[in-house]
Amino acid sequence: MSDLGDGTRCVHAGLPEPAPGDPFLPGPVLAAPYHLDPWQGPAGSPNGYGRPDNPTRRLLEAAVGELEGGDCRVFATGQAAITGMLLTLLRPGDTVVLPTDGYFPVRAFATDVLEAIGVRVLFVPTVGPYPSLEGVRLVLVETPANPGLDVVDVAALAKQAHAAGALLAVDNTTATPLGQRPLDLGADLVVASGTKALTGHSDLLLGYVASRSTELIEAVTGWRTTTGSVPGAFDAWLAHRSLGTLDLRLARQSANAAAVADLLAGRPDVTGLRWPGRPDDPAYPVASAQMRRMPGVLSFDLGDADRVSRFVEAARLVVAATSFGGLHTTADRRAQWGDDTAPGFVRLSCGVEDTVDLVADIAAALDAAGSA
């Protein structure tokens, strides 16, 4: 399938060979234990017990693995995948590099848990400069970073990490595997939340780790089996069902983000606009070279918390909600979660509404919100 376009690959990813009378995507297999062969026991079937084995999950892993270009293991949430990868690879005395501007709960986990077990944590801004990576075990970057949307040159950083004997992991949540393929760019591991744009219907939690290294995938699989952070079969099935429209959803979200960014760039009452797809954005040179398409997420500042509330209340098509990448346009004032962003900082996730409707609604809501 690798010679085919994104839409074609999404529609077919991970589906079994067609069989007359069977659904395209087999329904969720809901089982804790499965029947065993009375003579061969667990050797008689790939399914013994639901924590390590589930056929619905394996189909989803085949699909995401195809899109990322590696082997994939799904987890109950993005946070379970990321913390699982960190705890699989890091031992007391190891050093890990994490982004200062990355997903807040990952940074909190690093200072609360990793440092407490004797892992040295170095925080570096996504854009760098990166220090010497000698003696570093793992570098985890997020590109584009959530919520600030800075990007880093993955191929260049992979070279630097490998020269120093370090592994590079990329959080691909914001871009999705259609936006960029970090394993092609030289990363050793991809981690991501499938809760966001990948599945895009704001109705499930999911995470995954992908890699081309059998050794790394086996270690991560062992971690997942012993800690048990697997998604349920129904969520895995729902996620796989949603992948078929990923290409279509991203195309509209990205087009909406471009139009909204144009609107916001022309308004003196909006500051700090960031969207890596705008030629005047600091992230543009690297993003336009390394990414296959731009995300539907942008960020900006409305000055204070009150004005953000007035803006969202006045909008008909923008709902206040955290998370991003869904069908509906959502706005999140990150500081309300205790994040270290400015009080008026907004992450706006463009949905799949008609572009003219969305732009008109946001313009009218900004007018109605008045000044800060």
Ligand SMILES: *Cc1c(COP(=O)(O)O)cnc(C)c1O
């Ligand atoms: C949401 C998110 C996560 C965590 O994923 P959950 O599915 O919410 O656990 C990790 N990284 C990034 C960049 C995210 O946006």
